[in-house]
Amino acid sequence: xxxxxxxxxxxxxxxxxxxxxxxxxxxxxxxxxxxxxxxxxxxxxxxxxxxxxxxxxxxxxxxxxxxxxxxxxxxxxxxxxxxxxxxxxxxxxxxxxxxxxxxxxxxxxxxxxxxxxxxxxxxxxxxxxxxxxxxxxxxxxxxxxxxxxxxxxxxxxxxxxxxxxxxxxxxxxxxxxxxxxxxxxxxxxxxxxxxxxxxxxxxxxxxxxxxxxxxxxxxxxxxxxxxxxxxxxxxxxxxxxxxxxxxxxxxxxxxxxxxxxxxxxxxxxxxxxxxxxxxxxxxxxxxxxxxxxxxxxxxxxxxxxxxxxxxxxxxxxxxxxxxxxxxxxxxxxxxxxxxxx
Amino acid sequence: xxxxxxxxxxxxxxxxxxxxxxxxxxxxxxxxxxxxxxxxxxxxxxxxxxxxxxxxxxxxxxxxxxxxxxxxxxxxxxxxxxxxxxxxxxxxxxxxxxxxxxxxxxxxxxxxxxxxxxxxxxxxxxxxxxxxxxxxxxxxxxxxxxxxxxxxxxxxxxxxxxxxxxxxxxxxxxxxxxxxxxxxxxxxxxxxxxxxxxxxxxxxxxxxxxxxxxxxxxxxxxxxxxxxxxxxxxxxxxxxxxxxxxxxxxxxxxxxxxxxxxxxxxxxxxxxxxxxxxxxxxxxxxxxxxxxxxxxxxxxxxxxxxxxxxxxxxxxxxxxxxxxx
Numbered sequence: 001x002x003x004x005x006x007x008x009x010x011x012x013x014x015x016x017x018x019x020x021x022x023x024x025x026x027x028x029x030x031x032x033x034x035x036x037x038x039x040x041x042x043x044x045x046x047x048x049x050x051x052x053x054x055x056x057x058x059x060x061x062x063x064x065x066x067x068x069x070x071x072x073x074x075x076x077x078x079x080x081x082x083x084x085x086x087x088x089x090x091x092x093x094x095x096x097x098x099x100x101x102x103x104x105x106x107x108x109x110x111x112x113x114x115x116x117x118x119x120x121x122x123x124x125x126x127x128x129x130x131x132x133x134x135x136x137x138x139x140x141x142x143x144x145x146x147x148x149x150x151x152x153x154x155x156x157x158x159x160x161x162x163x164x165x166x167x168x169x170x171x172x173x174x175x176x177x178x179x180x181x182x183x184x185x186x187x188x189x190x191x192x193x194x195x196x197x198x199x200x201x202x203x204x205x206x207x208x209x210x211x212x213x214x215x216x217x218x219x220x221x222x223x224x225x226x227x228x229x230x231x232x233x234x235x236x237x238x239x240x241x242x243x244x245x246x247x248x249x250x251x252x253x254x255x256x257x258x259x260x261x262x263x264x265x266x267x268x269x270x271x272x273x274x275x276x277x278x279x280x281x282x283x284x285x286x287x288x289x290x291x292x293x294x295x296x297x298x299x300x301x302x303x304x305x306x307x308x309x310x311x312x313x314x315x316x317x318x319x320x321x322x323x324x325x326x327x328x329x330x331x332x333x334x335x336x337x338x339x340x341x
Numbered sequence: 342x343x344x345x346x347x348x349x350x351x352x353x354x355x356x357x358x359x360x361x362x363x364x365x366x367x368x369x370x371x372x373x374x375x376x377x378x379x380x381x382x383x384x385x386x387x388x389x390x391x392x393x394x395x396x397x398x399x400x401x402x403x404x405x406x407x408x409x410x411x412x413x414x415x416x417x418x419x420x421x422x423x424x425x426x427x428x429x430x431x432x433x434x435x436x437x438x439x440x441x442x443x444x445x446x447x448x449x450x451x452x453x454x455x456x457x458x459x460x461x462x463x464x465x466x467x468x469x470x471x472x473x474x475x476x477x478x479x480x481x482x483x484x485x486x487x488x489x490x491x492x493x494x495x496x497x498x499x500x501x502x503x504x505x506x507x508x509x510x511x512x513x514x515x516x517x518x519x520x521x522x523x524x525x526x527x528x529x530x531x532x533x534x535x536x537x538x539x540x541x542x543x544x545x546x547x548x549x550x551x552x553x554x555x556x557x558x559x560x561x562x563x564x565x566x567x568x569x570x571x572x573x574x575x576x577x578x579x580x581x582x583x584x585x586x587x588x589x590x591x592x593x594x595x596x597x598x599x600x601x602x603x604x605x606x607x608x609x610x611x612x613x614x615x616x617x618x619x620x621x622x623x624x625x626x627x628x629x630x631x632x633x634x635x636x637x638x639x640x641x642x643x644x645x646x647x648x649x650x651x652x653x654x655x656x657x658x659x660x661x662x663x664x665x666x
Contacts, residue, residue, distance in 0.1 A: 063567055093569050096568065102567035104560055110561055110564045112583070113561070115582075127574075159659070172564070176568075
């Protein structure tokens with residue numbers, strides 16, 4: 001499926017050493033601290049982590065919607081090779097919706113309740129294309145049909161409250177697709193939905209991504225969704241990437257102690273006898289991130305070096321990679337992966 | 342929708358009957374109206390004849406029914422002090438009050454919404470802070486004081502605008518007098534309209550600001566940004582429309598109070614409207630005028646409430662559905 005893979009062709013989106021800070025009365029908080037990743041055409045990168053790990057802020061930074069007192073304080077974001085993190089507001093607005101689409105978490109609140117669904121679609125299409133209002137409406141109907149809304153020519157004149165949650169999320173996806181963007185950020189697109197509807201929405205995102213070759217960044221804390229949808233997965237912790245790699249590999253052979261804990265916390269029907277693993281403690285607040293590895297106070301395997309030196313994401317030592325059956329492209333930010341113990 | 346309108350209409354009728362009862366009771370409490378009409382030397386037989394002719398010997402309920410029936414036909418009797426039909430007295434003065442009230446309401450709404458939107462979008466600007474300070478003055482100073490201050494500044498010190506009266510008026514259609522078509526009429530309108538509308542303006546400004554800040558934080562505004570819509574469209578389309586739903590209610594209900602509380606402004610500016618007439622009526626215990634004025638204000642409030650409820654449905658499709666079912 002993912003023939004090109006990361007790094008082989010020009011990635012659609014490339015984030016390098018991204019730093020996002022929030023200036024508060026108590027000082028400057030680093031919400032994102034040196035995050036790097038790339039997403040290729042037609043690829044889905046899942047981003048997982050606890051609440052506050054920086055998943056959504058990363059998405060907001062890419063689409064240029066970090067609001068003061070937040071700011072991008074370092075690094076660069078490239079869309080098909082061209083930097084977009086330092087663009088003027090108006091140039092960034094033209095990219096939003098046209099080249100980068102976004103799907104929000106709660107379909108019940110993402111749509112303006114006072115506007116017809118069709119009006120919201122048409123205004124988005126008109127903003128980004130040179131279509132006539134009539135052609136825009138026809139396109140809006142096509143989009144609604146494409147995301148699986150029955151009788152779109154009738155439903156287009158409905159108001160959001162006349163749609164169910166799952167149908168509204170389909171409308172939100174249609175809105176993100178209005179200008180056929182190269183890249184879509186889906187910020188917890190299924191969290192607010194019923195499980196049965198979740199599967200439909202995931203299948204829809206997967207299908208659109210496959211058919212259109214759209215790159216997707218899928219932010220979620222649901223490992224099940226990641227396992228079903230993503231090609232690669234990035235595990236975030238305290239504003240940093242702890243581990244990133246092909247999804248089956250990271251889920252089956254996690255290397256980072258935090259990722260191991262996270263995967264161990266997924267309940268499976270097959271192993272009901274087993275106890276779920278818990279990670280002791282909680283993720284630190286942004287103003288209390290410890291020096292060295294951010295995870296070290298909760299890590300059972302921490303060594304002295306973990307408390308002083310910050311680990312960077314690296315390919316694990318070949319011996320470890322062989323032992324753990326790790327595939328290429330799997331990187332982990334852990335000192336213990338640098339050499340076999 | 343029709344059932345809703347009918348239900349609300351019947352409720353309004355009940356409210357008006359209650360207001361009518363209070364107005365009717367005023368006649369009873371303030372003494373025998375016959376005493377106000379007859380002289381000291383009128384023979385007792387004549388007093389009794391007058392009493393019977395006026396129907397004052399009938400049971401209370403019959404009298405109340407007659408009062409309501411007359412009121413429904415806009416007949417509120419004869420003013421004690423002017424010896425003229427109350428309805429005509431009020432009708433002569435209604436244009437002055439209504440022009441003042443609607444100008445004040447228009448001023449409050451337009452300026453209030455503009456200032457509110459500005460201070461929400463440019464929250465930290467100097468001008469927004471100035472607006473906040475001004476609004477504090479507008480909310481806390483009593484109307485008569487604002488009127489007197491404005492007169493002192495613009496009429497006495499600067500001499501730009503007249504301090505009282507309505508200026509020249511033009512009669513339209515034989516009964517409506519308007520000051521809106523003459524220069525002096527317009528000049529005379531400015532100070533009283535600002536005085537009357539200032540409190541409402543600051544109220545609307547603060548409401549719009551608070552609502553708009555709230556709306557700007559919602560997901561659909563963030564999503565509108567993520568869709569790449571122009572800032573202008575987001576602010577004045579998506580955000581403002583959602584802001585205006587509660588503003589409509591408040592503004593509508595405030596229109597009633599503007600008309601009712603025009604009394605004070607009319608007194609300060611010696612504005613020849615219904616409020617001034619009412620105040621003179623209170624001085625002279627002219628019950629028919631007081632009763633009619635009470636009924637009129639009650640009617641205005643009830644009508645405005647009804648219109649506001651219906652207007653809600655026009656703006657908010659969710660309510661339209663709720664009303665239909």
